Structures are given as structure tokens and as C-alpha cells.
Amino acid sequence: MSDHGDLAVQPTTGECHLMRLPGEIRNIIYEYALTEPDGLTYRNSEFCAARLVAHEPGDAGLNSGTRLDYVEANQLQYVSREMRRETRGLGIVYNDLTFVGTSNNLATSQFALFLRVCASRHLDYIRTITLRHRDTDLGPRPVAQDKFEDDHESANIFMDFCHKRPNATVKWHVPWMSAQRKFFLLQVFRLDLLSRPPSRPIRQLLESKWSPSLIEFMSRKHPEDEDHPLKKSPTNLIFFPQEDALDEASVWQLCQEDPDLEALVLRFVDGVEGYIPILQNLFKNGF
Numbered sequence: 001m002s003d004h005g006d007l008a009v010q011p012t013t014g015e016c017h018l019m020r021l022p023g024e025i026r027n028i029i030y031e032y033a034l035t036e037p038d039g040l041t042y043r044n045s046e047f048c049a050a051r052l053v054a055h056e057p058g059d060a061g062l063n064s065g066t067r068l069d070y071v072e073a074n075q076l077q078y079v080s081r082e083m084r085r086e087t088r089g090l091g092i093v094y095n096d097l098t099f100v101g102t103s104n105n106l107a108t109s110q111f112a113l114f115l116r117v118c119a120s121r122h123l124d125y126i127r128t129i130t131l132r133h134r135d136t137d138l139g140p141r142p143v144a145q146d147k148f149e150d151d152h153e154s155a156n157i158f159m160d161f162c163h164k165r166p167n168a169t170v171k172w173h174v175p176w177m178s179a180q181r182k183f184f185l186l187q188v189f190r191l192d193l194l195s196r197p198p199s200r201p202i203r204q205l206l207e208s209k210w211s212p213s214l215i216e217f218m219s220r221k222h223p224e225d226e227d228h229p230l231k232k233s234p235t236n237l238i239f240f241p242q243e244d245a246l247d248e249a250s251v252w253q254l255c256q257e258d259p260d261l262e263a264l265v266l267r268f269v270d271g272v273e274g275y276i277p278i279l280q281n282l283f284k285n286g287f
Contacts, residue, residue: 133175144175182261
């Protein structure tokens, strides 16, 4: 009497059927199976060992005691040891990567940790890295700024990757550069002045809007600039505001409620009507 309980088709040789296909066919299957529409996110916390994960639709933010809010990206690695070896690192080849940080665990630090353990041959395939920041700190000097500048090792590893792999694009949502801060554009100007050549479009735009006295004041050199990790940043490192999207209503309200910002905007940027398009450009294209 035959046993119909196991419906799986067993290979006659004991070998996985997929591994018997030509390598070219397997590569097509791997690319289809391991490509995620939203790319991969690096997870590393006290609750989760470091790994690349893919979010399921509708599961973002889900966190219960019985179900995780993520799916580990490469499920093929659990089929067999041979398939684990063959698919190792392919998620990096087929996907963009995102690192999400907090003030206590910066995205740049997580990226540096990833770079320490990732094989060099896999790093060569990286196309786009996005570094995001979850917290909003509107204090006089955000904690994230001090943490980045004090963690020299992580900052140097991060910048070294940008310099050595010019074909990779790194989009960094700088954690201390929130559009909700009243001197946001001054921070943009200072960072561009520190990290970029003089001919940059954003600097030319701001210089055309602001008075010569303000430009001269903002252009003064600071002793700490000489050793700053972002000094002379490569062009494949693109800076973005901390937030993913511009909240225009909040900006209008902020301009109305904060006398300092209102004075700065009205005096140097042709009013709020001239301020908003500059912000829109920064959110869309970075600098």
C-alpha cells in the first residue's frame, strides 16, 4: 500500500532537483526569487541578530510576541548547504540596501559594522545605499551629530567606502539636518561648504539669495573643519534632509511662529514662497 502522505517529488539521486539545472537557469531563478521590490533592510539590534531582511506588504511596524515584523531575505539558504553556498551574498547583487538608525545606533555606524563583516567581492556589487534616521532631535545640538563626529572609526569606514567605490551611490538622510530646524538652510550651506567644491549649484543658489555679510560669516573657517570626517566628500555621497518627505504645512507654520526663522526667510530667501521651492529641490535631489 503506497503512502500518499508526502506529496513532495523526491529526486532519484538524493540531490535537489534545482541543483541539477544548468548554472545559467539557476541564476535566473535566484534573481527572480531574491529580488525585493523595496530592496533589503539591514537589521541589527538587541532583539535581532545582524541580517538583511525584506518586509512583507502590510507587515511594517508589526511587532508581537508570536510574529516578527520582517522576513529574512534569503530563504533559499535553508534548502540545502549547497544552495546556501551558492546564494550567499546574492541579495546584495540584486537589491538596493537600506540602513535605518536612531540617535543611539546611527545608520552610519550600522553601515560600518556591515562593511566590516561583508566579503569584499560582495561589496563590489552594491549599487545604492540609503541611510535613514528614525528619531527627530530638534535640540540646539542634536545627539546624532556628536555621535557621528565622535565615532571616528565608523565615520572613517563609511567615508572610505564612498571614496573607494565611486560606482555605488550613497543617499544619506543626515540625522541632524531636519527641515523642522529654524536654521536648516544655514546647516545645508555649512555642510556644502565643508564637503564640496565651490561650484556646487546649491551653494550658488543660496549665495544668490543671501546678503554678502551673511555669506562671509558662514564661510569663515573653523578649526574643527580641518579634521572633520565629511571634509571633501566624494560626489557619490548625496546628502538629504533627515525626513523622507517635506511637510510644507509644518514649514509654513514654523515660519509664522518662529521670529528668527521668519526674519531669516523673509530677508534672504524672497519670503516663504521662495523658501519652499528650495526645500522641495533638496528633498527631491539632495545636495
